[in-house]
Amino acid sequence: MKRFVLVILAATLCLKCLAGGITAGPWVSEARENCVTILWTSDKPGTAYVELEDGTKVWETYAGRRIFKRLHSIKIDGLKAGQILRYRPCGIEIADDSNARDPKFGDTYEGPWHNVRTFNKKASSCHFSVFNDIHMRTAKYSALAGQIDSAGTDFLFLNGDIVTAGNYKLDTLVKYALSPLGNLKAGLPVLFARGNHEGRGNNVNLVADVFPNASPAPFYYTFRHGPVAFIVFDAGETGKNRSVRYSGKEVYEDYLFSQIEWAKKAMKEPDFRKAPVKVCLIHVPMIDHPDQTDYLTQRWLNKHIVPLLNKAGITLMIGADLHEFMMCEAGSMGNSFPIIVNDDARRLDFSCDGKKITIRTYNSDGDLEFQREF
Numbered sequence: 001m002k003r004f005v006l007v008i009l010a011a012t013l014c015l016k017c018l019a020g021g022i023t024a025g026p027w028v029s030e031a032r033e034n035c036v037t038i039l040w041t042s043d044k045p046g047t048a049y050v051e052l053e054d055g056t057k058v059w060e061t062y063a064g065r066r067i068f069k070r071l072h073s074i075k076i077d078g079l080k081a082g083q084i085l086r087y088r089p090c091g092i093e094i095a096d097d098s099n100a101r102d103p104k105f106g107d108t109y110e111g112p113w114h115n116v117r118t119f120n121k122k123a124s125s126c127h128f129s130v131f132n133d134i135h136m137r138t139a140k141y142s143a144l145a146g147q148i149d150s151a152g153t154d155f156l157f158l159n160g161d162i163v164t165a166g167n168y169k170l171d172t173l174v175k176y177a178l179s180p181l182g183n184l185k186a187g188l189p190v191l192f193a194r195g196n197h198e199g200r201g202n203n204v205n206l207v208a209d210v211f212p213n214a215s216p217a218p219f220y221y222t223f224r225h226g227p228v229a230f231i232v233f234d235a236g237e238t239g240k241n242r243s244v245r246y247s248g249k250e251v252y253e254d255y256l257f258s259q260i261e262w263a264k265k266a267m268k269e270p271d272f273r274k275a276p277v278k279v280c281l282i283h284v285p286m287i288d289h290p291d292q293t294d295y296l297t298q299r300w301l302n303k304h305i306v307p308l309l310n311k312a313g314i315t316l317m318i319g320a321d322l323h324e325f326m327m328c329e330a331g332s333m334g335n336s337f338p339i340i341v342n343d344d345a346r347r348l349d350f351s352c353d354g355k356k357i358t359i360r361t362y363n364s365d366g367d368l369e370f371q372r373e374f
Helices: 002-019 137-144 170-177 206-209 238-247 247-264 298-302 306-312
Strands: 022-029 036-052 057-061 069-076 083-094 104-110 114-117 124-132 157-158 191-192 221-225 228-232 277-281 318-319 327-330 337-340 347-352 356-360 368-373
Touching: 022 170, 022 191, 036 104, 036 170, 069 083, 069 206, 137 298, 170 206, 170 356, 191 327, 228 368, 247 298, 298 306
Parallel strands: 124 157, 157 191, 228 277, 277 318, 318 337
Antiparallel strands: 022 036, 036 057, 036 069, 036 083, 083 104, 083 114, 124 347, 221 228, 327 337, 347 356, 356 368
16 A cells, blocks of 8 residues: 555656646757757746756856746856766746736746766767658657667767758647657757758748757857767758749858858868868768759759868768668769768668777668668
């Protein structure tokens, strides 16, 4: 009887946790050696803070004020490379803010504790998993994510088209892009490259809010972990007709040219230039595809950006978008590095010990379908 009462009490407390406060998350984004950003959504707008193990509370603020939101995004600065940060998301719901001078607060909530480790360029190895072209198929997404050994993984990378074009709403975007990752997203940084579908529809700026990246722009950036330096590009649309239909080809070309100028400088930075291994991550692969209409962007990227990557000594490119697996050997299309295109039904796992790279892909049943060392 005593055991039964304890079980009922535990279940009641659990339901109390789920009843209010956090509706999705937390998840970790914008990870670097000295910072991470913690995000979650709450069922009602309110103020929010991240509590650290030592009792420190880092509040969500804007220009010196605590703000009332449902999507909470709090950057924790001043961390050390390779540091394990123990944290939990907390908040206070706003009951009535109609009177700006006297808002009424409601319930306080405290989420569970989680651990996340910052990046460290001195780490001896780098391990991460890639998902792409999920297109809101949550069952397959969950199956692929459920196989991951979190203890042996440094971060997760979403390489575009995790959702499908539409008028984005916060809860829908989080439901399809992040919820299938389960508890992984609270302890492993989730980094993101925008796919062409995430560039369509209305409220596309919300994607950047869910996957924040302060510098230099939300969807293209560099980062470093262990022996590997990464450069992430955003190709925008994928074909001539689609580009004109959704935003106009000339807009995306201007956007890509700005990335080229940025990349020329970014790849000369010491952390990138001195890395033993350099990996390019992009949704739209930079391949010289024979189809000159639907693959206009791929060919454009191959012509304009691949020569820069060759000069910078890129080791490997990982792309997506085509919904099929491709292995483009170095030298096959003006590339001095191999290009791997992951399909829409596999998870790609990357491992590097500084001397060799191992790529493995797995299907949703956990079967190994491809393995290659470089």
